[in-house]
Amino acid sequence: MPVQKFRSIEEMNAAPPPKFQEPYFEVFLRHCARWWAIAPKRYPPGVFKFRTIEEAQKAREKYEPLGK
Secondary structure, three states: OOOOOOOOHHHHHHOOOOOOOOOHHHHHHHHHHHHHHHOOOOOOOOOOOOOOHHHHHHHHHHHOOOOO
């Protein structure tokens, strides 16, 4: 976005608002997606029931720390 200079408050108020290339919400969503991609995955707190051992193993693998 270019910088604008004004000599008076009246000139500033008469200037049209800046036009942005992208809506703010789309930029926010893109930043959220990036954060979720790089944030460490932590196992959610609570007690969980699994129907099979395989389900429990998949849940463990999904949230296991990357350092192990």
